[in-house]
Amino acid sequence: MRTRTKIYAAALGMATTGALVLSSGGASGHGYTDLPVSRQKLCQNGSVSNCGSIQWEPQSVEGPKGFPGGGAADGQICSGNNTRFAQLDSPKTPGGGAWPTTRVSGGQSYTFRWQFTARHATTDFKYYVTKQGWNQNHNLARSDLNLTPFLTVPYNNQQPPATLSHSGALPSGLSGHHVIVAVWTIADTANAFYACSDVTF
Ligand SMILES: [Cu+2]
Structure with a gap:
C-alpha cells in the first residue's frame, strides 16, 4: 500500500512536471527588439559574451505585465523579473564594460523593430526612456525613467507579423547614454516582454 501510494505520487509528480513543461513550451516563443539593438540581442549575437542562458533565448524576457504601475520590479526591469537573466539588469556587461550603444537623434523619427518567435495577441507596445541625469551605476529602476511612454503603439489584440517595425519620434532634450x-504587452496572458536598449543621443 505504501509503495503503491509512493508510485502514484511519483507518477502524479511527473505528470505535473510534464504539464508545466508543456505549458511553458506553449508560450516559449516570444520576441525581442533588434532596432535599436537590445541587450538580449547583443548577448545572442556574440557582441557581448558570458551572458548566460539569455544568449540562447533572447526572445524569453517575459515577466508580469502592467508596467510601470505593476510589472517588472525595480532593478529587474531589463530581465523582466527573471533572475536567470540577471546579466541584463546590470549597468555593466558581464565582462565589466559598458553596454554597446546605438546612436540616435532626439526629436527625430526612429523605426523600432521586433522579432517574434511566437505572434501573441497583442495589447500594445510601449517605449520608455531614461531621464537626463539618471543613475547609470545601478540596475535600472523606475526612478531612472520617464514613466510616461514616449511612444505607444496600440495593437487591438491582433497578432503581429514575424518581424514588426513601427516608427515614432524620439524625445528631444536628452544627451549621452540612455536606456x-x-x-510588448500580451492581450490574452498576464505577461509582457521587456527589452532594454542602450542608446547614445
Ligand atoms: Cu510567447
Whole structure:
C-alpha cells in the first residue's frame, strides 16, 4: 500500500512536471527588439559574451505585465523579473564594460523593430526612456525613467507579423547614454516582454 501510494505520487509528480513543461513550451516563443539593438540581442549575437542562458533565448524576457504601475520590479526591469537573466539588469556587461550603444537623434523619427518567435495577441507596445541625469551605476529602476511612454503603439489584440517595425519620434532634450525600455504587452496572458536598449543621443 505504501509503495503503491509512493508510485502514484511519483507518477502524479511527473505528470505535473510534464504539464508545466508543456505549458511553458506553449508560450516559449516570444520576441525581442533588434532596432535599436537590445541587450538580449547583443548577448545572442556574440557582441557581448558570458551572458548566460539569455544568449540562447533572447526572445524569453517575459515577466508580469502592467508596467510601470505593476510589472517588472525595480532593478529587474531589463530581465523582466527573471533572475536567470540577471546579466541584463546590470549597468555593466558581464565582462565589466559598458553596454554597446546605438546612436540616435532626439526629436527625430526612429523605426523600432521586433522579432517574434511566437505572434501573441497583442495589447500594445510601449517605449520608455531614461531621464537626463539618471543613475547609470545601478540596475535600472523606475526612478531612472520617464514613466510616461514616449511612444505607444496600440495593437487591438491582433497578432503581429514575424518581424514588426513601427516608427515614432524620439524625445528631444536628452544627451549621452540612455536606456530605452520597450514593453510588448500580451492581450490574452498576464505577461509582457521587456527589452532594454542602450542608446547614445
Ligand atoms: Cu510567447
